[in-house]
Amino acid sequence: MSECIFCKIAAGEIPAKLLYQDDEMLAFHDIKPAAPVHFLVIPRAHIASCAELSEAHAPLLGRMLVKASELAREQGLNEGFRTIINTGRIGGQEVYHLHIHVLGGSQPLGAPF
Ligand code: 5GP
Ligand code: ZN
Secondary structure, eight states, X not given: OOOOHHHHHHTTSSOOOEEEEOSSEEEXXXXXXXXXXXXEEEESSXXXXXXXXXXXXXXXXXXXXXXXXXXXXXXXXXXOOEEEOOOHXXXXXXXXXXXXXXXXXXXXXXXXX
16 A cells, blocks of 8 residues: 555545545645645646656646646636645655645735745
8 A cells, every 4th residue: 555645645545625636636725734725736646756757747737737727716816826846855845746736815925935
């Protein structure tokens, strides 16, 4: 069995506040939100990070971004939002299962850099 926490969420083995799921991806609220709205979009397949992506993943990643934008709208983020993918130690990645963060709220987010 996978030790990966996001694989466990994808398998329904541990709970998450799901926003969306289909046969290739799911979206759920971050357990420790860094903004009034903060959710994650992940592939069902275990891809450790952005650094492991290959050309074959391109259509999936494109669809994940389209879904992220659609869900942001559904969450009321009509004036914008921020998408983040942290990669590896230097990128501050904590969970090694690729995920797109989507953050937003009613006030502008602080500058990330
Ligand atoms: P990273 O630093 O890897 O880009 O971000 C990992 C994110 O996953 C963090 O924002 C963290 O709060 C979130 N997270 C970690 N464990 C869980 C969990 O079990 N459930 C949910 N919903 N989010 C989690
Ligand atoms: Zn995984």
